[in-house]
Amino acid sequence: MKFRVLPSALAAMMGLSLGGASAQAQQAGSHVFNAQQCGAIVDIVRQALKDDPSILVDAMQSLRQKSMERQQAQNLVGVRANWQAISTAPSYSVRGNPAGSVTVVEFLDPRCGYCRRMAPLVDAFIARHPDVRLVEKVVPVLGPASVLASRAIYAAALQGHYDGMRRAVMEETSKPDENALKDMARQQGLNVAKFMQDLSNPAVAGLITTNLGQAQAVGLDGTPTFVFGQAAVAPGAMSAEQMDRLFDAAKGR
Structure with a gap:
């Protein structure tokens, strides 16, 4: 190809x-x-x-790099035009320092394997940088199971258990169903009846719809996608070193 x-x-x-x-x-x-x-x-x-034949490889790499740079520029236009909304989130989905000097936004799907692999790196990133304000935006882009998992996270958030449910859902390897979610809610100490009712709460659906709209505005092409201030949009999994480098660039912007 x-x-x-x-x-x-x-x-x-x-x-x-x-x-x-x-x-x-x-x-x-x-x-x-x-x-x-x-x-x-x-x-x-x-x-x-x-x-x-390496000439061909070099040509393709050059074209790919230029394409990525063009896409990055387009994405940043969307970020800067919508920064106020993108950087805003309910307090329960803001991690790190709420008054941090740099805001990093992570768009994640709780069923995404790469998002799950990045979870411990994100925890360590926050621990390394006491001045980072990390905003999580849950976006179900992988089908019905992702939608249900996302609803569960925000339904739990209405009872003050956003982070616990997010971690529980992302650690679960099987597809979520109502029985599994009930068990998770019970383990989190939630009012299970209210939790199940809130899975269909318009406020929960509204949060997810808002996140998806913002993801579209920044040209999201997959999860995870990180937005480092208004300096860079970084799609896909990355190393700790890459995260630190992009954070430093955003901090110095």
Whole structure:
């Protein structure tokens, strides 16, 4: 699949086509080279690619990097236009220092494997940086099970058990159902009847809908996605070092 874009990639890099004695190359260079010379250039490029396929790899990496940079710029436009809303959340979903100098927003799906892998790294990140204010936005993007898990988190939040339920749901490997959620609620010390009723509470649905709208505004393409202040949007799992580097960049912005 990756080779389908190589002709356009090389055209962008060199102004040449690789398809035979390219008329495009001849037209592009007609004011400098004659037709025979243009054909020779195409042959040289073709042979160079055969001799050193790493040229293709470099071209693809360059295109991928430029595409990511363009996407990052577009995402940041959405972040900055909606920052007040994105950085605002109920107090129970704000972790770290509520008055921290840098706000980091995490969009997560409780059923997302990468989000689950990132959970201990996020805990450690907060512990390392006493001036970080981390805002969690739960977004169910992986289907009905994610929706139910997200509803459970916010239903528990109405009884002051947001963090406990979030952790319980994210540690559970099987798909949630009402019986499993009842057990979780019971273990969290919740009023189970109220919890089950709140799964369908319009306020719970409203929180999730708001989060999804904000995720769309920042161009979310998957979970987890981290927003480091108004400096960077970082999709996907990352290392502790990457998180620290992006945090420092946001802090120094």
